[in-house]
Amino acid sequence: MIITVSQNNDLMVVAVEGRLDTAGAVELEDWADQAFDPPTYNVTMDFSRLDYISSAGLRTMLNMSKLLKKESFDFSICSAQDHILEVLEISGFDSFIPLHNSVSDCLS
Amino acid sequence: MKMVEKFQISNSLAGLDTLRVNLERIARTWALSGKQLFEINFLIEEICANSIEHTEPDAIDYVGISLSLEDAKFFISITDHGPQFDPTKTADPDVNLPAKERKAGGLGLYLVKHFADKISYARTDNTNTVTIEKKLK
Numbered sequence: 001m002i003i004t005v006s007q008n009n010d011l012m013v014v015a016v017e018g019r020l021d022t023a024g025a026v027e028l029e030d031w032a033d034q035a036f037d038p039p040t041y042n043v044t045m046d047f048s049r050l051d052y053i054s055s056a057g058l059r060t061m062l063n064m065s066k067l068l069k070k071e072s073f074d075f076s077i078c079s080a081q082d083h084i085l086e087v088l089e090i091s092g093f094d095s096f097i098p099l100h101n102s103v104s105d106c107l108s
Numbered sequence: 109m110k111m112v113e114k115f116q117i118s119n120s121l122a123g124l125d126t127l128r129v130n131l132e133r134i135a136r137t138w139a140l141s142g143k144q145l146f147e148i149n150f151l152i153e154e155i156c157a158n159s160i161e162h163t164e165p166d167a168i169d170y171v172g173i174s175l176s177l178e179d180a181k182f183f184i185s186i187t188d189h190g191p192q193f194d195p196t197k198t199a200d201p202d203v204n205l206p207a208k209e210r211k212a213g214g215l216g217l218y219l220v221k222h223f224a225d226k227i228s229y230a231r232t233d234n235t236n237t238v239t240i241e242k243k244l245k
Contacts, residue, residue, distance in 0.1 A: 019128070021124060021128075021153065022121060022124055022153065022157050022160075023121045023124065023125070051146075052146060052149065052150075054150065054153055054154065054157065054216065055154055055157070055215045055216030055219065056157065056216075058215055059212050059215070062207060062210055062212070065207050066207050066208060069207065069208075082143070083142070083143045083146045083147070087150075087219060090203070090219060090222055091203055091215055091218075091219065092203030092204055092205070095204070095206065096206055096207040097207075
């Protein structure tokens with residue numbers, strides 16, 4: 001898994017490339033524990049190059065969303081592929097994580 | 109024509125990587141779409157993740173996986189020697205709850221039940237067998 005962070009004014013774009021599977025979820029969770037201690041920006045996840053998500057990956061998304069919202073920052077997901085969008089929607093995550101078509105949609 | 113693939117993985121994180129490699133090879137051989145590969149991988153990984161969670165770390169064992177395709181239907185069978193665990197009997201999480209009321213757990217098997225057309229469980233000779241049927245779409 002490759003995590004690439006880019007800064008866009010008050011928005012941190014976190015691009016995750018590869019697989020957010022059982023092992024990948026642990027990696028991302030460890031990264032988030034450091035990066036958001038404490039959170040300082042709104043965050044969007046760029047999922048355009050994410051191929052796979054497991055329930056462990058979903059749990060990481062839930063935890064990151066809670067962590068950011070507790071400190072009054074926004075958390076959203078951009079550019080997810082259709083099969084990943086479907087999993088997010090069936091899980092009801094779209095009710096508390098805004099899903100954008102692209103990073104530029106998220107910026108506007 | 110019926111196509112069958114059988115392999116074993118260890119019930120550990122490394123085993124899930126072996127699973128991915130095997131499924132990517134099978135997907136090429138069987139000409140599966142990206143979405144079909146994703147759903148098959150998801151179904152097996154979530155059942156195995158439960159087996160990994162319910163097995164003591166010093167009791168690493170093998171999970172047997174059999175995957176077949178016949179009459180536009182996938183048949184998946186997953187066997188492990190861990191403690192008795194019936195994934196068809198787990199309570200579904202409430203997917204309408206807001207983030208702060210959500211608890212971890214249950215979501216994987218909830219999604220498994222969503223993606224599978226049929227799922228059954230048997231316990232024989234200290235072995236768990238989960239069988240999943242899924243139409244090729």
